[in-house]
Amino acid sequence: MGVKYWVAVLGLGLSLATALPLRAADLPSYNLSVKDGRFMPEKLEVPAGQKFKLIVRNEGSGPEEFESSDLNREKIITAGKSAVIFIGPLKPGTYGFYGEFHPKTARGQIVAK
Amino acid sequence: MLATAIIVFREVLEAALVIGIVLAATQGLARRNVWVSLGIVAGIAGAGLVALFADVISAALAGAGQEVFNSGILLFAVVMLGWHNVWMRRHGREMAQQMRDVGQAIKVGDRSMYMLAVVVGLAVLREGSEVVLFLYGIAVAQQDSSRLMISGGLLGLLSGAAMGLLMYRGLLRISSRYLFTVTTWLITLLAAGMAAQAAGFLTQADLLPPLVQSMWDTSSILAQSSIPGRVLQTLVGYVDHPNGMQVLFYAATLVSIAVLMRLYGNAPSTKVQTVNALGT
Numbered sequence: 001m002g003v004k005y006w007v008a009v010l011g012l013g014l015s016l017a018t019a020l021p022l023r024a025a026d027l028p029s030y031n032l033s034v035k036d037g038r039f040m041p042e043k044l045e046v047p048a049g050q051k052f053k054l055i056v057r058n059e060g061s062g063p064e065e066f067e068s069s070d071l072n073r074e075k076i077i078t079a080g081k082s083a084v085i086f087i088g089p090l091k092p093g094t095y096g097f098y099g100e101f102h103p104k105t106a107r108g109q110i111v112a113k
Numbered sequence: 114m115l116a117t118a119i120i121v122f123r124e125v126l127e128a129a130l131v132i133g134i135v136l137a138a139t140q141g142l143a144r145r146n147v148w149v150s151l152g153i154v155a156g157i158a159g160a161g162l163v164a165l166f167a168d169v170i171s172a173a174l175a176g177a178g179q180e181v182f183n184s185g186i187l188l189f190a191v192v193m194l195g196w197h198n199v200w201m202r203r204h205g206r207e208m209a210q211q212m213r214d215v216g217q218a219i220k221v222g223d224r225s226m227y228m229l230a231v232v233v234g235l236a237v238l239r240e241g242s243e244v245v246l247f248l249y250g251i252a253v254a255q256q257d258s259s260r261l262m263i264s265g266g267l268l269g270l271l272s273g274a275a276m277g278l279l280m281y282r283g284l285l286r287i288s289s290r291y292l293f294t295v296t297t298w299l300i301t302l303l304a305a306g307m308a309a310q311a312a313g314f315l316t317q318a319d320l321l322p323p324l325v326q327s328m329w330d331t332s333s334i335l336a337q338s339s340i341p342g343r344v345l346q347t348l349v350g351y352v353d354h355p356n357g358m359q360v361l362f363y364a365a366t367l368v369s370i371a372v373l374m375r376l377y378g379n380a381p382s383t384k385v386q387t388v389n390a391l392g393t
Contacts, residue, residue, distance in 0.1 A: 009189075036254060062250030063167065065243065069338040072354065073317055075179060076246060078167050079253070084176045086319040089326065101247045104116065 027086070029053040034077070036060040037102030048092040048112040057082040064106065068097035071110070088112070114265040120247055121269025123340070124240045127347045128156070129277030131236040134303060135229045137284035138197075138296035143212075143222035152230035156237025163238060164245035180318035183239065184311035190235045191311070193228040194304035195370045198297055201225065202378030205293065244270075276344075299348070305366040306350020312362035313352070324357025 030052060033040045037060070046052055056066050058077040066085065067074045077083040090112035099106025132149065139145045163170065163182075171179045208225065211217040244266070251262050287295055315321040332353035336342050345351035350363055 060254070062253040063246045064250070065247075069332065069336060069353065072313060072352070072356065075317070076167060076171070076243065078171065078246070081168060081171060083171065083179075086317060091326075101120065101250050103120070 027051055027053045029055050029084075031055050031057065032108070033057045033059050034064050034066070034099055034106060036062075037064075037099060037105040039097075039099065039106055039108040042108040044108065044110050046088070046090065046110055046112050049089045051086065051088045054085045054087050054110075055082055056085065063101065065100035066097060067100040068095060068110075070095040071097060073097075074100070114261040114268070117248075117251065117262055117265030118268040118272070121244055121266050122272045123269075123343060124244045124247070125270050125273025126276055126340075126343055128233075128236040128240040129273045129275075130280050130344065130347045131277075131303065132233055133277040133280030133284070134296065134299050135233055136281045137292065138300060139222075139226060139229060140285065140292065141212075142226060143215075143218040145222060145226055148223070148226035148230040149233055152233030153237050156234040157241055159234065159238035160241025160245055163242035164249065167242070167246060177318035177320060180314040180320070184314040186235050186239055187307045187311035187314070190232050191304045191308045191366060193232050193235075194300050194307075195366070195373060197225070197228045197232075198300055198370055199373050199377050200228070201293075201297070202374050301367060301370050302349045303347070304370060305363045306346065306348070308366040309350045309352060309355060309359040309363040310346075312358045313356070316356055316358050321358050324361065326356055327354040328357055328360050330354040 028047075028050065030044055030046055032044060032054060034056060035058075044054075056075070056077055058064050058079055058081055061079055063076055063078045065074060065076045066083065071087055071090075073085055073087065075083050075085055087110070090110075092112050095110045095112065097108050097110065132153070136145070136149060139149075167179075169178075170182050174181050204221075204225070208221045211221050248262060248266055252259065284292065284295065284299075312321060316323045330353065335345070335351070335353065337346055337351065337353040342351065342353065352359055355363075
């Protein structure tokens with residue numbers, strides 16, 4: 001496996017990355033902020049049966065990881081940045097999420113109605 | 114301190130298990146430890162870089178950078194793992210013969226370790242970058258004194274490594290007649306699980322449709338967020354409520370590796386026969 005092989009692998013990876021359709025879907029979006037181990041709001045209501053964008057803004061001084069096993073989602077958000085996470089459509093119910101880097105205090109729920 | 118240790122442990126666990134399996138799969142190969150160490154060192158360096166450029170990665174590709182990056186790394190590791198299985202199936206016997214000669218053993222070891230060293234490096238890079246970001250966060254927020262943070266981090270790292278060691282030692286207890294079959298299966302399942310994880314990232318970024326939101330839900334029996342859940346997630350790709358795309362990726366990887374091993378794994382090696390013929 002020489003240089004050619006790696007060039008091919010890299011080329012394939014890059015073309016895949018750029019060819020992916022980056023759909024800026026017009027979905028409803030909901031905002032959440034996290035600051036030093038606390039989410040705001042800690043309870044977020046969303047309509048059930050509809051896909052939506054969750055925009056999580058990290059207003060704290062350090063990075064945080066939004067994580068939810070209920071929603072099957074995980075994403076790191078560095079300080080001062082926002083992250084978009086696509087969720088749903090959800091069945092009616094309560095879905096917990098937490099900040100992996102502050103699992104004791106950073107906890108919240110998404111309630112789909 | 115304990116909180117720090119637990120979080121670091123959870124992150125280190127996956128990489129440690131991967132290393133444990135790789136070590137068992139390469140038992141007896143010359144310079145194996147050199148290759149695995151190289152993988153770990155490169156992974157740690159990579160983890161630092163990824164953490165340093167976390168902002169850039171996240172902002173890339175209209176905000177989908179992190180998901181594409183993670184899934185890219187996972188899928189690359191899947192290819193390496195699959196390739197390793199095919200390669201070992203094809204050259205295993207030839208290797209066993211060549212390994213009697215010390216000089217040959219080193220060459221053979223290098224050839225077969227190459228792909229798995231990359232897998233080790235990628236696993237360390239992915240999990241390690243999260244550890245680096247997490248520790249950086251603690252340092253910035255000054256929640257803990259730096260001494261507590263370092264001891265917590267070390268405790269987590271050591272316990273994670275201990276799990277990897279347990280995995281390795283456990284596998285070595287298997288009779289050497291079956292060890293190769295077992296590690297081949299473990300590597301296949303590892304690959305399938307990584308593919309499912311990659312599919313999860315791509316659906317999260319809305320680049321792939323989930324097909325079905327939740328194929329089943331076994332979170333009440335074994336939660337994925339629990340430590341046993343995490344271990345099983347790494348080993349066999351356990352997801353407590355996977356979406357359709359994850360199941361599809363999982364199955365496709367299992368089938369692809371099995372088919373490729375059949376198609377390309379059994380070709381007779383004429384080279385060895387010639388060498389043997391010349392030798393006698």
